[in-house]
Amino acid sequence: MCLGIPGELVEFGQEHEDLAVVDVSGVRRRVNVGLLADEGLRPGDWVLVHVGFALSKISEQEAQAVLDYLQGLGQPYEDELDALRGSDIV
Amino acid sequence: MCLGIPGELVEFGQEHEDLAVVDVSGVRRRVNVGLLADEGLRPGDWVLVHVGFALSKISEQEAQAVLDYLQGLGQPYEDELDALRGSDIV
Amino acid sequence: MTREQQVLDRIERMRRRKPVVREERITLAHGAGGKATQTLIEAVFLEAFRNPMLAPLDDGALVRLGDGPVAFTTDSYVVSPLFFPGGDIGDLAVNGTVNDLAMCGARPVHLSAGFILEEGFPVADLRRITASMAAAAERAQVTIVTGDTKVVERGKADGCYVTTAGVGVVEQPVTLSASGARPGDAVIVSGPIGAHGAAIMLARDDFGIEAPITSDTAPLHGIVAELLKVLPRHVRTLRDATRGGVATVLNEVARASEVAVVLDEERIPVHPEVTGVCELLGLDPLYVACEGRFVAVVDGEHAGQALDTLRAHPLGAEAAIAGTVTADPPGLVLLRTAFGGTRVVDVLVGDPLPRIC
Amino acid sequence: MTREQQVLDRIERMRRRKPVVREERITLAHGAGGKATQTLIEAVFLEAFRNPMLAPLDDGALVRLGDGPVAFTTDSYVVSPLFFPGGDIGDLAVNGTVNDLAMCGARPVHLSAGFILEEGFPVADLRRITASMAAAAERAQVTIVTGDTKVVERGKADGCYVTTAGVGVVEQPVTLSASGARPGDAVIVSGPIGAHGAAIMLARDDFGIEAPITSDTAPLHGIVAELLKVLPRHVRTLRDATRGGVATVLNEVARASEVAVVLDEERIPVHPEVTGVCELLGLDPLYVACEGRFVAVVDGEHAGQALDTLRAHPLGAEAAIAGTVTADPPGLVLLRTAFGGTRVVDVLVGDPLPRIC
Amino acid sequence: MRFVDEYRDAGRARALAGRIAERCRPGRRYTFMEVCGGHTHTIYKHGLEDHLPSEVNLVHGPGCPVCVIPMGRVDDAIHIARQPDVIMTSFGDMMRVPGGSGSFLDAKAAGADIRMVYSPLDALKIARANPDRRVVFMAIGFETTAPSTAMTVLRAAAEGLANFSVFCNHVMIIPAVKAILDSPDLRLDGFIGPGHVSAVIGCRPYEFIARDYGKPLVVAGFEPLDILTSVHMLLGQLAEGRCEVQNQYARVVPWDGNSIALSAMGRVMRLRPHFEWRGLGFIAHSALAMAGEYAAFDAERVFDLPGLRVADPKSCQCGEVLKGVLKPWECKVFGTACTPETPIGTCMVSSEGACAAYYNFGRFSREQMSAAAREPREAGRP
């Protein structure tokens, strides 16, 4: 129900200002961006899509912060990981 | 379009006075007898049915008259006819 | 040659031309089994799938699988109503395919069943249909070995459609085909005609008509086997007289065999109630469907033997020799009327009875 | 045994009980290929028609006709829309039945075709469908030898439904069955999954989604023949992953063979656009239908050889070993997630995608 | 069947045929028009001409209501049927009648809700069952059928049904016969009068035909022996120099008709000043419209109609066939461009149309058919 999917804004709509098109892995859907009217959205921005509306603009910086946090935690395991990944290739 | 079929009145309707049931070779249909309200119809009477209405009460006497007319014309052929009919039985 | 005769010859030439579908859209006539159906089949299906096994457009195809000849057929059933006096869509679907195999001279062995169900269809009705299919299969000694089920949204079907396909083995060499009739042959009808179509029409209750008519749906493999056992080499053609009735089947024979079929109105068995329904609605019983009757074209010299054999079987008790095959005029069915006249019995145009099978 | 384990065991016993249809009316779920479909088939169809050839509920039935074993199958096609990127109902109907025969280890030979047309259906669309059936038949080297046409009133169908049945010859002795999987076997998926279902969903345009996805509909008899030629005795099970997808097929295998199937999420081939559609709509690609992909269960020791054989065929270029068969827990499909966890992959409940085939 | 089988007896027919032949003066040609399409149908269906000597020539008249409806009226009916809330009801005969752009069957295939009924009362039943739809009855037919429509409207009015109306196309036989009698290119010796029309209007309305035009007329029943008998009666009048209206069908037709039927028609309908007949053009006072009192049931007032006149196709010779000037097969498109599947003219649509009857039942010359029917009979018999 609260399913939200990150998508990249690729186009703004002709029909009315709130319409835009997002791309999710090559899949496109029209979304309403009216809830993000304050965000100065531009093509290339990523948004979270929920029931046909863009609910939130995704911050790349904050996204990276989580990954950095994990990176910091995980360093000792990296070598082991690489080894594991290698063995998974058929 | 002007198709009319002789049927025997077998029943008068419960629903309203104009409704009756006719029998055609064992096949029954509800017909409206409103057009023959003057005829004092009774079960056993034959009527001509057209598009769900009884259009005319059939006169047995007149029906027989035609057959008698034909009978009169055809007498010389009767023997031949019987012979023919006999040969038709498989 | 008279001018009238010239006109008639020109018309016959027209009728033999390659059929063309002129309509832009499918109408009910395309499913009625008459001229429009034939045109659609020849101009669209045969045209697209053209191959020698399909080309005869017989009741089923004779194919070779491994060593022996096998008969293969299919029919879709869309009858409305689903349940009617004398049967339901279930036994109809089994008997119909059993009969098409029997008409190929095969012993029906296995059936498949594909169901298209409408959302909202009562499960109890489905159970009733499958029970009657099972009973019909047992009666016909066939097994339903594979199947499929689809469900479509409400308003995209009419409760339940069933498509059966069947395979049968051809155990003795017979050559049966619509094109096998020859002058001098006799045309036999296996029993009173038109009961199925009339029963469906009454069950539909569109016309407010009631009559004690039950569908004639029945499996014909048994009676056909008897006939072929007695006369393996003298039966030319077998056809079950389904959509389009006896008239349509015989037109197919006349056309494929390039002969004339001459029927004798007085010898065609019709139950009086069926006649009554037809009179009331302005229909001709020759065009009304049967689902348990067939037409056999038999060598004239063995017609009596054929008739005796059929009459000895419960499903053939009222069988009759209804006509003969002559050379001229090729491609036509004629009827000697009870009144002593003669007329053409053409292929059905239009659709007097929607969805009888 | 923990209390949780006791509960879980009790549930498994429940699940193995005879299925019962509780609903009074057919719902779309009964046609979705998941639990409701299985229940309907087992509780209604199998119950009514019970016989040893039908009982395995494989893609088709193996029957004896005359001398040799013959495969026989049917499917009805009700896909909406009729035309979609990558195909239409016509090639779907041919390929689907060809594939069910191929999954029985048979060489598809002849097809029948039953059409249910809706009054008003454009004749041009029918021509387009029959042309694509003819092309598909030619590609699959099968002949459409018999057929039937019915027309129903407007509002009683959705343009055109097609039911095909097929017969094929079994030329080399193989024993393929959903019940043939054994611990140690490998589970191979013949290519990227879910493209057909995703393409249909987009073509239906209910969700305003666009993506360059085309249906994977294709005849699989060729690639299957290659596989069986190389490994006639080491292929246990073949199933085309149609309605209900790979997850449903594997649940059938796990249940019939009383084994567990353990899938490896990272090894299951899925095209990124299909993943994208599934993410957007909250679907799992494991349940999305394919019409040109199959699952093969192969002796573990010959899995590499099987994979090489499949990859050498154009339809198998992206084949992958997606999982393995283990003894415990019997009857279940498990998934090692890409995240490193494990979960159950159950049979589909409900109907995420109406009328994909 | 009572009142049916007795009149289809081959033995009686053969006997009568002998008497008919005796009444013909050798070399003279007797041309009789059967006014009613029902007669045309009977003639072909039973192969009646096999019993007629070559001197007797039957020509087919305008008495097929389907055959005379002009294309513009069909288009109007389809226009009504296309309104989204409409259920159009019609007798089966109308389904394939071509208008300027297609038939009811085509309109139905394209989405209109058009249903076949057996009786106008069935249309009423549909109206009761569908209170949220407007149900229209496509009323066609001669005086035989008009009273049934009138009775149906009276019932609808009594019930206060607000969603039922009638698209009235009822026509009247007398003006049509008069138009034919006034046509210069016609040579007729007598008329076989329409039996079921006469059950309503009686026999008096035909008297002017004998009196003013000097043509005998026999009101005939619809079984083949009825028609043969009528031919015998017409030949008798001619032989004896009489010129009368006779009633062969007295078992059904009262000399004065059915007064209840006539008064129902009179209440519900009114005469149109003129009406177009396909092939015959406009004929004054030849058709009925709904009376003003029943305007609420008059589809012509309930709906906005295009009301366009559509010219008949150039190749169509239905007019000549309807007037009996041409035999069906003499029309240039008969059986080639115009067939029951692809009718150009309306006479090819109804099984009572002369062209359709001839095409379906009589397409081979009598000689050829009789030869075929004779030849193998004994051969194939066991």
Place this chain on the structure above:
Amino acid sequence: MRFVDEYRDAGRARALAGRIAERCRPGRRYTFMEVCGGHTHTIYKHGLEDHLPSEVNLVHGPGCPVCVIPMGRVDDAIHIARQPDVIMTSFGDMMRVPGGSGSFLDAKAAGADIRMVYSPLDALKIARANPDRRVVFMAIGFETTAPSTAMTVLRAAAEGLANFSVFCNHVMIIPAVKAILDSPDLRLDGFIGPGHVSAVIGCRPYEFIARDYGKPLVVAGFEPLDILTSVHMLLGQLAEGRCEVQNQYARVVPWDGNSIALSAMGRVMRLRPHFEWRGLGFIAHSALAMAGEYAAFDAERVFDLPGLRVADPKSCQCGEVLKGVLKPWECKVFGTACTPETPIGTCMVSSEGACAAYYNFGRFSREQMSAAAREPREAGRP
């Protein structure tokens, strides 16, 4: 996929799992509630518990809108759907939710026109395309979804669409969490906060949880690494004796939420004085109704509703599951009488319901599944 695959990496998960295990005090049991059903779904779908040490126990909260809708509201919705001119539109999740007498799916099979939509805007599209029908949107969902409904109503109002209305069942997460915190039978160590609700309401509304109830809360994203990270952060707060609201999902959740979304909700909707939650009973100020200004779009005013309260089945223990008191399998009917095909409680319907998630994805004990998944891996590999 960007912003997805990065957070599903098994290697990173294993590294993080090690850190989580290190933060647990051996023998102590840490119980965290994931409030949102989306989290429940993620946990089971990815097999996340395989990465958690046995000390960490996740319990599932009330954050599945489908799971908390009371039967009476479903019945009301079906009542609306049954009106002859109505098209009911709904998210797919609602289709199988049982009311007192059947679900939407049953009503649809019995003839109601009920259509699945992806977005409330799709319902609007259906309303525009069917001007002669009344189109109703079955609005369910937390604050995540309510703004979309509000924006849709604003657009309908701007267009002057007269045949569109909303059956509003939007609920609010804070009152539900408060009800759980006030429930005496609960023992929780912290909350995994709902990420997408928070994208609308921000993080401030949770501050009372830390301040007044002394429970830490981490607003979490929906990928499995987001949840694992949040668990790590909660363990960190507990280890360090902190008690705060933290935002793990800052890439999507602004601390102050989305003011446009909040103001759209504020314009179109109003707080209900109380609302029934399935299993939890009536909770004050916990749901939204349409505001008076938008009464024309309020299905509760447009239609007469039965509005009956239907008691939950006796055997149903959804309330305990929603409060995290019982694990799904501890419910007496779990997996036997109550399954996804035959749900007794709503937690068995939505794939976000705890019972359904557990039944579909996690029905085997972790040990057994891991064993199965380990054992044959190498055996079958070429």
